[in-house]
Amino acid sequence: MNFNYPNGKRYIPKGAETQTKVKKQVNHSYSNRGMTLEDDLNETNEYYRERKIAVIHKKPTPVQIVQVDYPKRSAAVIKEAYFKQASTTDYNGVYKGKYIDFEAKETANITSFPLKNFHQHQIDHMQEVVSQGGICFVILRFSKQEQVFLMQAKHLLSFWDRMKNGGRKSITKEEIEQIGILIPLGFQPRIDYIKIIDTLFHF
Numbered sequence: 001m002n003f004n005y006p007n008g009k010r011y012i013p014k015g016a017e018t019q020t021k022v023k024k025q026v027n028h029s030y031s032n033r034g035m036t037l038e039d040d041l042n043e044t045n046e047y048y049r050e051r052k053i054a055v056i057h058k059k060p061t062p063v064q065i066v067q068v069d070y071p072k073r074s075a076a077v078i079k080e081a082y083f084k085q086a087s088t089t090d091y092n093g094v095y096k097g098k099y100i101d102f103e104a105k106e107t108a109n110i111t112s113f114p115l116k117n118f119h120q121h122q123i124d125h126m127q128e129v130v131s132q133g134g135i136c137f138v139i140l141r142f143s144k145q146e147q148v149f150l151m152q153a154k155h156l157l158s159f160w161d162r163m164k165n166g167g168r169k170s171i172t173k174e175e176i177e178q179i180g181i182l183i184p185l186g187f188q189p190r191i192d193y194i195k196i197i198d199t200l201f202h203f
Contacts, residue, residue: 037106037141037148041091044189054194056093056100088125089136095194096203099134101126102153102193106141112170113140115163123160126153135201139183139193140176149180150196 038058048054070076089103103126105117129136136153159171181196197203 037104040190041104041139044191044193045091045093047189048194054093054095054100056091056095058091059088089122095135095197099129100197101129101134101136102139104139104141106143108143110142110144110173112172113176114170115160116169118156118160123157127157130154130157135197139191140180142173146185148183148185148191149176150183150193151176151180152200155179
């Protein structure tokens with residue numbers, strides 16, 4: 001199945017360079033490591049919601065389907081679809097009266113985090129959230145080391161500006177370790193980012 005942005009550019013899913021077909025059957029071999037980060041965050045957010053700690057949800061992505069095949073009477077395969085609008089960030093909600101907005105990304109690199117994982121419209125959105133006083137950040141996962149960091153959006157914006165001004169196209173692991181905060185992986189919740197927010201914003 002092919003997804004396209006509103007400008008016609010082809011969308012490549014996280015953790016996959018090419019994807020030709022999406023079927024209802026889920027591949028549990030964990031070839032797409034990005035889904036595990038998403039699952040961990042979804043379970044964490046459910047933990048927060050059930051205990052009335054915070055209400056954070058993954059944003060739905062509006063999609064317009066333009067071509068569907070019916071190889072079997074009981075099954076349909078989406079062959080082509082377009083995003084109705086450019087996506088912003090992955091998650092948003094409210095915590096202690098404050099608007100929360102964040103993006104989650106991961107990389108198999110071990111020494112740096114490529115900035116190509118982000119898009120200009122996401123950067124613009126985060127800048128707008130920051131300017132309105134919202135709590136905005138990114139959760140970055142180094143998959144091979146199983147390390148997850150929270151980094152405030154203001155730092156990502158600085159690294160993005162550095163790239164736009166001719167600087168390096170990635171954030172070094174050392175930089176992330178210096179200005180980000182390592183989130184210890186737990187059981188319930190799996191990625192307790194609210195505890196980090198409490199520390200950063202003195203809730």
